[in-house]
Amino acid sequence: xxxxxxxxxxxSSLSGDASCPSGFYSMKELRPHIERPQExxxxxxxxxxxxITGIMTHVELTEKQEGLSRNGFxxxxxxxxxxxxxxxxxTRPPECIEKKFSRCPRLPTTSVIIVFHNxxxxxxxxxxxxxxxxxxxxLLKEIILVDDASTQDHLKxxxxxxxxxxxxxxxxxxRERKGLIAAKLLGAREAGGEVLAFLDSHCECFYGWLEPxxxxxxxxxxxxxxxxxxxxxxxxxxxxKPVASALTHTRGKFDWILSFGWETIPEEERVKRKDETYPVxxxxxxxxxxxxxxxxxxxxxxxxxxxxxWGGENIEMSFRVWLCGGRLEIIPCSVVGHIFxxxxxxxxxxxxxxIIINQVRLAEVWMDDYRKIFYNRNKKAAxxxxxxxxxxxxERLKLxxxxxxxxxxxxxxxIYPEFFVPDLNPVLFGSLKSIATKTCLDIxxxxxxxxxxxxxxxxNMGINQYFEYTSHxxxxxxxxxxxxxxxxxxxEPVRVELCNFQRGGTVPAPQQMWSFILVSQQIYLLHSALFxxxxxxxxxxxxxxxxDPANDYQHWSFI
Ligand code: LR7
Ligand code: MN
Numbered sequence: 001x002x003x004x005x006x007x008x009x010x011x012s013s014l015s016g017d018a019s020c021p022s023g024f025y026s027m028k029e030l031r032p033h034i035e036r037p038q039e040x041x042x043x044x045x046x047x048x049x050x051x052i053t054g055i056m057t058h059v060e061l062t063e064k065q066e067g068l069s070r071n072g073f074x075x076x077x078x079x080x081x082x083x084x085x086x087x088x089x090x091t092r093p094p095e096c097i098e099k100k101f102s103r104c105p106r107l108p109t110t111s112v113i114i115v116f117h118n119x120x121x122x123x124x125x126x127x128x129x130x131x132x133x134x135x136x137x138x139l140l141k142e143i144i145l146v147d148d149a150s151t152q153d154h155l156k157x158x159x160x161x162x163x164x165x166x167x168x169x170x171x172x173x174x175r176e177r178k179g180l181i182a183a184k185l186l187g188a189r190e191a192g193g194e195v196l197a198f199l200d201s202h203c204e205c206f207y208g209w210l211e212p213x214x215x216x217x218x219x220x221x222x223x224x225x226x227x228x229x230x231x232x233x234x235x236x237x238x239x240x241k242p243v244a245s246a247l248t249h250t251r252g253k254f255d256w257i258l259s260f261g262w263e264t265i266p267e268e269e270r271v272k273r274k275d276e277t278y279p280v281x282x283x284x285x286x287x288x289x290x291x292x293x294x295x296x297x298x299x300x301x302x303x304x305x306x307x308x309x310w311g312g313e314n315i316e317m318s319f320r321v322w323l324c325g326g327r328l329e330i331i332p333c334s335v336v337g338h339i340f341x342x343x344x345x346x347x348x349x350x351x352x353x354x355i356i357i358n359q360v361r362l363a364e365v366w367m368d369d370y371r372k373i374f375y376n377r378n379k380k381a382a383x384x385x386x387x388x389x390x391x392x393x394x395e396r397l398k399l400x401x402x403x404x405x406x407x408x409x410x411x412x413x414x415i416y417p418e419f420f421v422p423d424l425n426p427v428l429f430g431s432l433k434s435i436a437t438k439t440c441l442d443i444x445x446x447x448x449x450x451x452x453x454x455x456x457x458x459x460n461m462g463i464n465q466y467f468e469y470t471s472h473x474x475x476x477x478x479x480x481x482x483x484x485x486x487x488x489x490x491x492e493p494v495r496v497e498l499c500n501f502q503r504g505g506t507v508p509a510p511q512q513m514w515s516f517i518l519v520s521q522q523i524y525l526l527h528s529a530l531f532x533x534x535x536x537x538x539x540x541x542x543x544x545x546x547x548d549p550a551n552d553y554q555h556w557s558f559i
Contacts, residue, residue: 020104025211031137035165036129037083045081047088048204048239048337053077071120072341073202073234078122081237083129087206087337093244093276096333099212107214109141110291111193115183116201117148117346118155123202123339125162128169130204139210141193143169145201146186149177177349179309185302188294197291199336204232204239206335213291213334216279222300223327224317225279226252226290227334239337249273251282251330254315255480256373256422257463258359260286266418279329283322283416287314289336300326301399304361306391309348312358319366322415324405356381360390365397368408372424377479379462420502422478426468428516428558431458432475434537435521435555440465441485441542443477443496451495453485453542458559469558472501473513473526484512487525487533487544494535494542521555522547 045051051074056064060076067075090097101107112131116124124145131143145163147155163169172190174183188196195217197210213225228250231240249265265280300321307313321328348354360381363371375382384390412421432441434455442456442465459465467485468476475485477496484499486509500509507513510527514535517524523535524547534547534554548554 020106023103024100025103025107025136025139027134027136027207029136029138030133031168034132034167036132039084039086040082041086043082043085045077045085045237047086048241049088050233050236050238051077051081052236067120070118070345071123072343072345073123073339074236075120075122077235077237078120078126081122081126083122083125084133085126085204087204087239087241090207091241091243092206092208092333092335093247095275095277096208096212099277099333101211101215105218107139107211108194108217108293109192110135110139110195110197110210110214111141111187111191111294112143112197112199113146113184113187113191114143114199114201114203115146115148115180115187116150116155117177117180117183118150118152119201121154124155124159127199127201127203128163128166131199132166134205134207135210139214140168142191144187144191145169145171146183147171147173148180148183149174177309179307179354181303181307181309181313182305185305188297188302191294194294195291196294196297198289200288200338202232202339203289204337206230206239206241206337209334209336211334212277212331216329216331217291217293220327221293222296222325223279223329224285224290224292224321225334226282226285226328226330227336228330228332229286229289230335230337232337232339234339234341237339242332242335244276247276247332249280249332251280252284252286252318252328253282253416253419254284254318257378257479258312258315258363258374259480260284260314261480276332279331282328282330283419284318285314285328285330287317289338296326300324301396301403304358304365304396306393307358307361308350308354310344310346311355312362315359316362316366319362319408319411320405322411323366323408324400324403353380353384357384357390360384361393361396364390364393365400366405366408369424370408370412370421373422376426376429376468377462377466379460382462420478420482422476422482423468423470426470429466429468430558431460431462431465432467433458433557433559434553435557436552437537437540439537440559441467443483451497453494453496455537455540455542460559467558469514469516472508473515474499474501474508475512475514475516475523484508485514485535487511487514487527487530487535489530490533490543490545491541492543494544516556520549521557522549523554523556 064076216225250262253263439455440458444454477483482499482502483496486497513526533544536545536554
């Protein structure tokens with residue numbers, strides 16, 4: 001698209017001024033008068049290195065443990081690393097390092113918005129200082145901290161007092177806990193910059209992160225750009241830098257229970273890349289770290305303000321932006337680190353079901369008939385949908401109409417054609433219950449190599465216990481990958497393998513083709529080598545045994 005002809009109303013003002021200075025933006029233009037902690041090149045964690053823990057006293061061990069359970073990352077280590085640490089040598093690809101950003105047309109001014117709830121002092125301050133240290137002053141209009149009703153004392157008056165000297169940093173308060181979506185909306189409303197750049201409250205920006213995002217926005221004002229997200233190790237705070245020689249191109253994706261994930265870009269996209277300054281088109285964004293023109297954010301419908309606390313808004317935004325005329329991209333030259341934790345340390349005042357309700361809202365608004373694939377796999381979501389207890393979505397439907405957004409099938413065909421679309425109406429589906437043991441087939445929480453299947457108490461939620469009997473006679477568990485129940489020769493336990501029918505095969509693998517006899521409740525294999533063998537539970541294992549219609553342990557039903 002031509003940058004001089006942006007696609008939404010009011011966007012023509014975004015193409016930059018006619019008069020602008022010559023030359024390039026320079027990192028030396030950071031605000032010199034802002035007091036900053038001095039970087040200690042020998043200090044713990046310097047150059048992005050891991051924090052090394054020596055022998056710890058009992059008191060230190062207690063502090064470390066408490067920090068871990070409060071934050072889900074090693075606050076003990078974070079507290080001992082300077083607020084201002086260097087991240088060491090620039091390991092990005094040479095074309096990223098050499099790239100210069102012209103002042104004409106000028107890049108837009110940016111409001112960085114950081115939302116937080118009970119964030120540790122050291123991680124929050126390191127996020128702020130890393131923005132101040134890596135963003136040219138002319139581009140950084142302000143940093144807005146939005147407090148989602150934190151209860152920890154350090155985030156009250158002491159935070160305001162501390163950031164006063166930083167001039168361009170201010171704190172907005174959400175008095176009542178509403179979650180990150182409302183907090184981001186508050187920050188966005190108050191922002192004075194042309195661009196909004198959102199960050200989580202435990203990030204560190206790598207040298208030169210901002211300019212490539214802004215440059216892309218002036219080229220394509222209807223894009224939402226994400227940096228490439230580096231991992232800050234939650235246990236030792238090591239900043240794991242991208243290594244140019246081992247660059248894998250990762251993009252964002254989702255699965256059929258609407259969880260966000262990552263995947264390598266398809267080979268045909270990889271070979272088309274000329275160099276690393278080119279953006280990576282992505283079906284979905286992680287949601288925490290992205291930049292967007294404020295005007296475009298408003299044009300495209302900000303967020304669904306009835307989504308609460310956490311979750312779903314990133315997938316909602318991903319679908320909406322693509323369907324309603326925008327684009328989502330990852331800019332590899334822009335690198336921002338984030339502390340990934342395994343579990344949220346925050347309480348959810350209304351319980352974890354809010355996440356599912358957020359997902360139902362997005363499915364109802366954007367997924368058309370395909371939402372059924374989600375509901376089949378998440379029973380709680382299906383129940384919320386059936387009871388219509390997901391709130392009013394009429395405003396979002398109006399928005400969809402106003403923006404003339406496309407159908408979800410367009411998204412699947414054009415934006416994410418690699419994504420497998422399961423049957424909307426499989427022959428049988430639900431949980432596969434063993435009649436004798438009253439337990440259900442489950443792929444296990446961790447499914448090493450995608451192989452194990454276990455029996456687990458039937459929870460009737462779908463998710464890990466979701467299986468469907470397809471029109472090709474497979475028994476598939478297909479939320480993310482397409483996994484098929486795969487017969488083995490006794491005593492080897494039955495497992496799941498990638499479905500043959502999906503990997504380019506035109507028929508299921510013989511070990512993946514089952515006959516389900518509803519009358520006798522038996523499941524047997526059509527494969528001749530396992531002729532007359534039935535799926536059976538023996539001592540808690542699932543194996544193939546000679547069929548015996550009278551044996552309860554060979555009886556199964558979909559519930
Ligand atoms: O109730 C809350 N209120 C908040 O203000 C819960 C959280 N928060 C804040 C929190 O302090 C943090 O700054 O919101 C931010 C995100 O919460 P995290 O860090 O506890 O969770 P997360 O890193 O898993 O969040 C990811 O998924 C969220 C789903 O709603 C949002 O989209 C986050 O922005 C997103 N974070 C990222 O995309 C960072 C990159 C990593 C990935 C994937
Ligand atoms: Mn986070």
